[in-house]
Amino acid sequence: MPDALGYGAVQTLNALSFSALLLLNGLGLSVVLSLMNFVNLAHGSFFLLGSYVAIFWLGSGAPWWLAFPAAFLAAGLAGLLLDRFPFRRFYARPHLMQVLLTYGLSLIFADLMRWGIGAQILTPELPDMLKGVVFIGDMPFPIFRLFLIGAGTVLGLALWLLLDRTIWGAVLRAAVTDRGIVETLGIDTRRVFTVVLVLSAGLGGLSGALGAGMLAAYPGLDEEVLLLALVTVVVGGLGSFGGSVAGALVVGFTLTFSKVWLPEFANLAAFGALVLLLLVRPAGIVAPALRRL
């Protein structure tokens, strides 16, 4: 191996860029799951919708960077409609009911998208700005992946500020802990939950738009990313923002370096490590500070 340092650096960056994607993907799911206690298995559909929106946007010749807000808005709108019906009726129901509802919906959405867009594999036309590479030592690393790492960091930071450092985030967390008390303070918690669901769906769409450059878009991608998001959220620990970040990093690095060191047993090694981790810390890496009464 001629350049061990460059090789190690590029593999680390590979892991970071995959972690950024996992973080973006997991954040939306984690927000509704930890803040609203709502299991949304249709989250992968938002991701795939965002991918499709971004691909068509980038192919249309409109300013490329607007593709990402467009995907956020499209998925957010879908989330808003779903919140009105039927999600709202299920926020207080047991998890099993939520799973049945949202899994069924994800199947319907998969068929609708296949019917509307087709089963072929689509990939985005990246802008020239993101097409290049940087060389680390003599190993190339794509600029698009640096963009992913940057986007993951910025969005993660923004969301953390919003939820942990603003009064609005405090209201939201209070509403989860004791909805009744918050209502007596004159705050419409239904509105709060609607905003969270729209935010979550929008994040799903946005991560789909960013992820399309790495993953392409096709029927079935929705289920694949949902699985990755669930793993990220569970490993990181429910109910905390730091948990999602930790989960994304741990899963991203485990999956990447298992491919580097044990390519034949990559999945076995990676998921075996994650199972061990959960045995040691059943509540996830960052156990939620108990807010429940």
Added chain:
Amino acid sequence: MKLPHQRLTRRLALGGLAATTLAAPARAQARPLKIGMITSLSGPFAALGESMRGGMRLLLTQSGERFADRPVELIVEDDQARPDDGVRKARKLIGQDRVDLLCGVIHSGVALALRDVVTEARMPTFLLGSANDLARRAASPFILRPTKTNWMLGSTAAQRTHQTHPGARVVTAASDYAAGREFVGDFATTYQGLGGRIGRQFWTPLGTPDFGPLLTAIAAERPDSVYVFFAGSDAVRFLRQWKEYRLAGRIRLMATGACFDQEDVLPAVGDAALGGINTFHQSPTAPSSAAFVEAWGATGKGLPGEFSTTGYVCGQVIRTATERSGGNPTDWPRTQQALFDAPVETAFGRMPFDPRNGQAILDIHVNEVRAVDGAMVNTVVYTFPQIRDPGPDA
């Protein structure tokens, strides 16, 4: 319950009249030939299954929905790429629809599962799928196979590498499942038999989201050439990232045809596929497929890939079987013998069947992906004529 007497309405009278006049020229034996097709219309191979059905439908339309003057009825069932579903659908087609012939299948696991079902039911079957065992241990007297085996592609890729770049050190990378193991195994065995050097062998799980780590590892190996097998979304991701990591142009890329499938992969990857070499039994530029390519393009679907051509060829073989058996392909020993006696002219080229195992003998093309009017096209640069699977000798 007694059915009410139908009154003789004008519509009924006209309908009856039309039916009798239309039926008149048909001969007494013209009971429709019922063909059951099992393919994947949902699940991971949905797009491929649509193509296979489309190829078969095109041939039926061109034939006026008749083979040897006998009307043909095609019943398509979806196996969702799952062996158990495939078996259930096959039993339904055999037992309930009472089809005369079965054909189809994309996933080799489904094909291997169907092998016992159709052999037990003594059902004449034109079975696709490409696992080597289908031409070897799992061959059956009731099965003819108008498609390739994995060995045909893996071994010719090795021969080609040896021809053009003798002594090249080749690293392999493939999806870690039965097909990938066969392609790479046959490539490596043949290449080493020719005195070639095989470097590291990389395996990645089916459905790998990120090829970055693998590509970085390949770049660090600095091989002369890489032989890969990926299909569908894996192929699209691999090729795009191959270009993103600037390996395109630095390392020679040789693959199985599926990795550069004309219909499924090339439109999605664009110029990231440029210059890729692959061995395949299908190519839109092969002279034998010219007529089909034109007819397929006329339906507005662009250039055909493996599975639309396979569906079409499967139809061509069944049509020839029907003609050579005097309109009665269910007379299986006679039909089989007729197909063993003389090759069938198909969009895959001249296709003799090996009497030992019912496996087609095929021309294997070496395709290079070239830009033609801005589109990526698998262009034939060399052809290995009439490649025969070792079959029971393997």
